[in-house]
Amino acid sequence: MMDSLLVKNVLLDGARTDILIENHRFRSLNAPEGTVADEAIDADGMAILPPFYNTHTHAAMSLLRGYADDMPLQKWLRDYIWPYEDKLTAADIREGSRLAVREMVKTGTVFFSDMYFDIEETIRIVQETGMRAAIGVTFVEAHSKSQLAEKLDMLSHWSDPSGGLITLTVAPHAIYTVGPDLLVRCSETACRLGLKLHIHLSETQKEVEDCLREQGTTPVRYLDRLGVLGPEVVAAHVVHVDDEEAEILAARGVTVAHCPCSNMKLASGVFPYERLRKAGCRITLGTDGDSSNNNLDMREEMKFAALLAKVSSGDPAAMPAEEAFAIATRNGAEAFGFDAGVIAVGKLADALLVRLDDERMLPCHHLLSNWVYAAGSSCIDTVICNGRILMKNRIL
Amino acid sequence: MMDSLLVKNVLLDGARTDILIENHRFRSLNAPEGTVADEAIDADGMAILPPFYNTHTHAAMSLLRGYADDMPLQKWLRDYIWPYEDKLTAADIREGSRLAVREMVKTGTVFFSDMYFDIEETIRIVQETGMRAAIGVTFVEAHSKSQLAEKLDMLSHWSDPSGGLITLTVAPHAIYTVGPDLLVRCSETACRLGLKLHIHLSETQKEVEDCLREQGTTPVRYLDRLGVLGPEVVAAHVVHVDDEEAEILAARGVTVAHCPCSNMKLASGVFPYERLRKAGCRITLGTDGDSSNNNLDMREEMKFAALLAKVSSGDPAAMPAEEAFAIATRNGAEAFGFDAGVIAVGKLADALLVRLDDERMLPCHHLLSNWVYAAGSSCIDTVICNGRILMKNRIL
Numbered sequence: 001m002m003d004s005l006l007v008k009n010v011l012l013d014g015a016r017t018d019i020l021i022e023n024h025r026f027r028s029l030n031a032p033e034g035t036v037a038d039e040a041i042d043a044d045g046m047a048i049l050p051p052f053y054n055t056h057t058h059a060a061m062s063l064l065r066g067y068a069d070d071m072p073l074q075k076w077l078r079d080y081i082w083p084y085e086d087k088l089t090a091a092d093i094r095e096g097s098r099l100a101v102r103e104m105v106k107t108g109t110v111f112f113s114d115m116y117f118d119i120e121e122t123i124r125i126v127q128e129t130g131m132r133a134a135i136g137v138t139f140v141e142a143h144s145k146s147q148l149a150e151k152l153d154m155l156s157h158w159s160d161p162s163g164g165l166i167t168l169t170v171a172p173h174a175i176y177t178v179g180p181d182l183l184v185r186c187s188e189t190a191c192r193l194g195l196k197l198h199i200h201l202s203e204t205q206k207e208v209e210d211c212l213r214e215q216g217t218t219p220v221r222y223l224d225r226l227g228v229l230g231p232e233v234v235a236a237h238v239v240h241v242d243d244e245e246a247e248i249l250a251a252r253g254v255t256v257a258h259c260p261c262s263n264m265k266l267a268s269g270v271f272p273y274e275r276l277r278k279a280g281c282r283i284t285l286g287t288d289g290d291s292s293n294n295n296l297d298m299r300e301e302m303k304f305a306a307l308l309a310k311v312s313s314g315d316p317a318a319m320p321a322e323e324a325f326a327i328a329t330r331n332g333a334e335a336f337g338f339d340a341g342v343i344a345v346g347k348l349a350d351a352l353l354v355r356l357d358d359e360r361m362l363p364c365h366h367l368l369s370n371w372v373y374a375a376g377s378s379c380i381d382t383v384i385c386n387g388r389i390l391m392k393n394r395i396l
Numbered sequence: 397m398m399d400s401l402l403v404k405n406v407l408l409d410g411a412r413t414d415i416l417i418e419n420h421r422f423r424s425l426n427a428p429e430g431t432v433a434d435e436a437i438d439a440d441g442m443a444i445l446p447p448f449y450n451t452h453t454h455a456a457m458s459l460l461r462g463y464a465d466d467m468p469l470q471k472w473l474r475d476y477i478w479p480y481e482d483k484l485t486a487a488d489i490r491e492g493s494r495l496a497v498r499e500m501v502k503t504g505t506v507f508f509s510d511m512y513f514d515i516e517e518t519i520r521i522v523q524e525t526g527m528r529a530a531i532g533v534t535f536v537e538a539h540s541k542s543q544l545a546e547k548l549d550m551l552s553h554w555s556d557p558s559g560g561l562i563t564l565t566v567a568p569h570a571i572y573t574v575g576p577d578l579l580v581r582c583s584e585t586a587c588r589l590g591l592k593l594h595i596h597l598s599e600t601q602k603e604v605e606d607c608l609r610e611q612g613t614t615p616v617r618y619l620d621r622l623g624v625l626g627p628e629v630v631a632a633h634v635v636h637v638d639d640e641e642a643e644i645l646a647a648r649g650v651t652v653a654h655c656p657c658s659n660m661k662l663a664s665g666v667f668p669y670e671r672l673r674k675a676g677c678r679i680t681l682g683t684d685g686d687s688s689n690n691n692l693d694m695r696e697e698m699k700f701a702a703l704l705a706k707v708s709s710g711d712p713a714a715m716p717a718e719e720a721f722a723i724a725t726r727n728g729a730e731a732f733g734f735d736a737g738v739i740a741v742g743k744l745a746d747a748l749l750v751r752l753d754d755e756r757m758l759p760c761h762h763l764l765s766n767w768v769y770a771a772g773s774s775c776i777d778t779v780i781c782n783g784r785i786l787m788k789n790r791i792l
Contacts, residue, residue, distance in 0.1 A: 065758070066765035070716035103755040264703035265769070267712040294769035295756050300696065307660035307700070308707075316663040320466035359499040360691050362461070369462035373661070373690035378774035 003038055005387060006031060010043035010353065012343060014367075019048065021349040024387040029345055041392070046353040046381055047367060050341050052109040052298035053132075053332025056198075056236040056257040056286025058116045060096030062103065063088070064291035073204065073266055081291060093118040097125040100296060105131060105396060107297040107377035110350045110385040111332065113234060113257070113286070115171045115198055127162050131385050132350075134336055136171030136198045139186055141179050148182075155193055165386060167195065167336075169234070174200040175219050176207055180226055187228040196232050196336065202245075203237035204268045220245035229254050234335060236286060237262075238276065239269040246272070246279035255282045255335040258327065260304040262288035273309040273319055284332040302328045302372045321372040353382035399434055401783060402427060406439035406749065408739060410763075415444065417745040420783040425741055437788070442749040442777055443763055446737050448694035449528075449728025450500065450508040452594075452632035452653040452682025455518055456492030458499065459484070460687035469600065469662055477687060489514040493521040496692060501527060501792060503693040503773035506746045506781040507728065509630060509653070509682070511567045511594055523558050527781050528746075530732055532567030532594045535582055537575050544578075551589055561782060563591065563732075565630070570596040571615050572603055576622055583624040592628050592732065598641075599633035600664045616641035625650050630731060632682060633658075634672065635665040642668070642675035651678045651731040654723065656700040658684035669705040669715055680728040695773045698724045702768060717768040749778035 005021040012019065012029060020031040028035075068080035088096075093116070104112060114122060115136035126133040137151050158168050170190040172178040178186070190197040202208060202219045215222045220241055223229050231253030238256045241249070249256060258271050276283055285305060287296045302324040309319035333341025333350070340348035354371065355361065358379045361370050383391040390396065401417040408415065408425060416427040424431075464476035484492075489512070500508060510518060511532035522529040533547050554564050566586040568574040574582070586593040598604060598615045611618045616637055619625050627649030634652045637645070645652060654667050672679055681701060683692045698720040705715035729737025729746070736744035750767065751757065754775045757766050779787040786792065 063759060064761075065770055066760070066762040069762070069765050069769065070713050072712060076712070099755055099758055106755060261699075261703060264707040265712065267706045267710050267714070269710075270707060290770070294765065295772075297756070297772065300699075300772075303657075303696075304700070304703070307657060310663045311660040311666060311704075314663050314665075316468060316472070316661065317466050318663070359495055359502060360693070362495055363459060364462070365460075366462040366465070369465050369690065373465065374461055374686070376691075376693065376696075376772055376774060378772060 005349075005384070005389070006035055006037035006040040007043050007048065007353070008040055011047040011356065021384070021387045024348055026343065026345050026347055026349050029343070039389075041353070041382060041389075043353050043382070045357050046355055048343055049352045049354055049371065050329040050343060051350050051352045051383060051385070052107075052328050053284070053336070053338075053341065054104065054109045054112040054286055054296065054298055055234060055255070055284040055332045055335060056259055056288055057100070057112050057114055057296060058289035058291075059100035059112060059114050059122055060088070060093045060116050060118075061289030061291045062100040062296075063092060063096040064289070065294045067291065069265075069294070073268075076266070090118045090121050094121040094125060097122040100290065101125050101129050101131065102396060103296050105129065105383050105390045106380070106394070107295075107299060108352050108380045108383060109296065109298050110383065110390070111336065111338070113169065113196075113198055113336065115173070123161070123166060126166055130165070130388050130390055132165045132338070134167050134169045134196060134198070136169045139170070139172045139182060140177045141182060142177075152189060155189060155195065169196040169198040171198040174203075174207070175222060176210060183223070183228050184226055187226070187230070190232050191230070196234055197228070198234050199236070201235035201238055202240045203263075205240055208240045218242075218245060220248055224248050224252065234284075236288070237268065239263055239271055241272060241275070243275060243279070246275045246281060249276070250280040255284055257284050257286040258305060259286045259288040260308050261301055262292040264304065264308065266292055270308065270312045273305070274313055282331055282335055283327050284335050285328040297377050298328050299371070299375055299377045306372060321366070321368045324372045325368050349384060349387040351384045352380050353384075355379050355381050401745075401780070401785070402431055402433035402436040403444065403749070404436055404438050404440075407443040407752065417780070417783045420744055422739065422741050422743055422745050425739070435785075437749070437778060437785075439749050439778070441753050442751055444739055445748045445750055445767065446725040446739060447746050447748045447779060447781070448503070448505040448724050449680065449732070449734075449737065450505045450682055450692065450694055451630060451651070451680040451728045451731060452655055452684055453496070453508050453510055453692060454512045454685035454687075455496035455508060455510050456484070456489045456512050456514075457685030457687045458496040458692075459488060459492040460685070461690045463687065465661075465690070469664075472662070486514045486517050490517040490521060493518040496686065497521050497525050497527065498792060499692045501525065501779055501786045502776070502790070503691075503695060504748045504776045504779060505692065505694050506779065506786070507732065507734070509565065509592075509594055509732065511569070519557070519562060522562055526561070526784050526786055528561045528734070530563050530565045530592060530594070532565045535566070535568045535578060536573045537578060538573075548585060551585060551591065565592040565594040567594040570599075570603070571618060572606060579619070579624050580622055583622070583626070586628050587626070592630055593624070594630050595632070597631035597634055598636045599659075601636055604636045614638075614641060616644055620644050620648065630680075632684070633664065635659055635667055637668060637671070639671060639675070642671045642677060645672070646676040651680055653680050653682040654701060655682045655684040656704050657697055658688040660700065660704065662688055666704065666708045669701070670709055678727055678731055679723050680731050681724040693773050694724050695767070695771055698768045717762070717764045720768045721764050745780060745783040747780045748776050751775050751777050
């Protein structure tokens with residue numbers, strides 16, 4: 001097992017330096033000449049950047065990439081996605097997770113927050129890869145009593161086989177698939193076990209209308225009334241919220257996982273970025289599953305987030321490159337409690353080495369602008385997670 | 397000089413075949429065993445697809461990539477772009493064009509319609525590369541009489557050094573930089589010489605408001621009143637048009653070059669795709685310059701076009717993958733009069749070979765869906781233009 005890694009001749013904040021990683025953390029950002037390590041990488045012509053933290057996905061849905069597109073949401077779900085999912089075996093989930101994890105690492109992602117089923121298969125694949133993950137134990141109202149008991153038991157007795165890289169989340173699917181009692185039980189379980197609660201929230205106008213009809217209020221207010229909203233909650237999508245709901249989310253410390261491509265492709269609506277940002281919400285980025293995106297490329301997702309924020313607000317200064325970069329990197333790490341997401345001494349060593357000689361990165365007036373607006377994931381040469389190399393020279 | 401090329405074991409419409417290219421054209425899509433050619437490519441594991449035709453860009457602005465972002469349009473232009481451009485030398489234009497052309501070929505583009513200055517430099521670079529281009533001779537009101545005469549002379553005496561790959565266009569910059577007399581003169585020149593007329597049109601709300609104030613009507617109606625609109629016109633952006641203007645553009649046979657990333661990034665507005673499509677306009681795709689995109693990646697641009705059409709119309713079925721693909725490929729070829737843009741016997745041999753074993757292309761339920769929504773330009777292995785290989789195994 002490699003304990004130390006020296007990244008030589010790398011560009012950090014515009015200056016060339018050697019970076020020493022020891023015991024999973026950045027030990028020095030300016031290692032003196034003569035520093036030795038178990039392994040060394042010559043990063044000449046490359047910049048070091050924090051990697052991506054994908055805060056909402058369904059990894060094994062890679063199997064459904066391109067299976068059904070360009071149709072209304074209900075038809076998409078009922079005639080294509082759900083019937084396909086009914087036929088998926090554990091072996092399928094394993095293969096789908098493997099494909100997704102390969103895609104994620106090759107596009108610079110070191111962590112994903114997942115919500116799907118047969119999660120043992122996904123956990124095994126993540127463990128083999130050496131990346132981080134928060135795997136959702138999904139709850140829907142349709143589960144039987146014994147299924148529920150099994151899930152709660154799994155959450156209570158979870159022991160991370162990877163020694164700190166993999167955690168579980170309590171993942172009630174959504175307010176329209178989970179009733180109030182089970183939502184509250186999920187919330188209590190998450191709080192008791194110190195786990196995150198991962199849920200789809202206010203994704204479509206239909207969800208809001210149904211909630212108004214059935215609960216007499218909007219989804220965010222409904223969850224708040226149930227006492228479910230708190231700093232452990234990571235709510236995906238959050239497209240349809242008003243000013244007061246944005247303030248409620250901020251006041252409760254909820255993290256909002258923005259999924260621009262999915263919201264655009266399914267025509268769910270336009271994410272109210274400025275509203276949530278001004279309210280003080282922590283905003284992170286997610287790709288959603290391959291079936292509604294249709295990739296897991298967080299670099300592309302950053303560009304979609306920034307350009308959507310600009311055109312929808314009419315303000316080209318909305319979500320500048322630095323903010324798009326923050327929601328895709330350190331905000332996601334923070335939301336899941338990782339001491340990572342920035343290149344700094346003492347932080348967990350998650351990083352990308354990005355080739356600066358690619359045409360898309362030239363000239364380099366502004367590295368983050370090039371990274372957000374111009375780059376392609378193929379500019380990523382090396383992916384480091386927890387001090388360990390997951391990809392080098394684009395080879396996994 | 398290679399006269400024939402055999403592309404072996406390639407996937408075309410789901411079936412494996414050998415494709416013979418002779419004298420710049422597809423000769424056979426099902427070449428018999430034993431066919432010989434001057435050169436052969438083994439395309440095992442790859443699909444053949446038409447390449448991209450980028451119908452609006454400013455190639456040499458690659459030099460300004462990331463130079464200024466995330467600010468209001470007028471500040472961007474006046475404080476950054478224009479002062480920078482004032483300092484550009486012919487050598488700069490050459491380097492910028494070289495960088496752009498490399499970026500374009502590596503991302504699968506074989507043609508671009510350009511509008512900039514010092515065009516001799518750009519023409520030389522295009523000629524070296526072997527790609528197609530329509531290079532705009534730009535007109536602005538500020539030009540002196542002798543500059544105008546020189547430009548008109550260049551248009552009249554143009555002789556393509558590449559033997560059919562490079563043409564000129566008459567490119568009055570926009571209605572707010574070119575007065576009515578010069579617009580009419582440009583139009584007459586284009587018609588007389590059988591050239592395209594390339595112009596920015598209805599890009600921003602400000603352009604519409606200024607035109608209403610100064611001309612008493614909207615930009616499209618103003619140009620129509622001048623008699624400038626015809627099938628030779630390629631109008632870039634066309635963001636702000638009403639139903640009647642869409643019908644005028646369709647009736648005159650104008651081609652509309654849609655630039656979604658630029659319109660989103662500069663917050664110019666949302667392209668009225670459904671309105672223009674329903675009116676019967678020919679719609680093509682363009683990246684605009686690297687300074688407002690910030691890349692020339694037409695694959696990414698297709699995804700932006702499709703997802704923007706969906707979210708802005710509220711209809712996930714708007715601009716399905718096939719339409720996004722058409723505007724990026726054959727519509728562009730058609731607009732500029734190339735007998736190309738589809739893989740068919742007798743057509744000019746422009747093509748991409750795309751790797752199907754990349755994670756982003758797997759599984760392959762629907763090739764065009766994967767190509768538009770999931771792929772990255774790094775999936776492109778080989779670029780063929782006019783029967784000649786511009787890139788192979790990702791090497792130019």
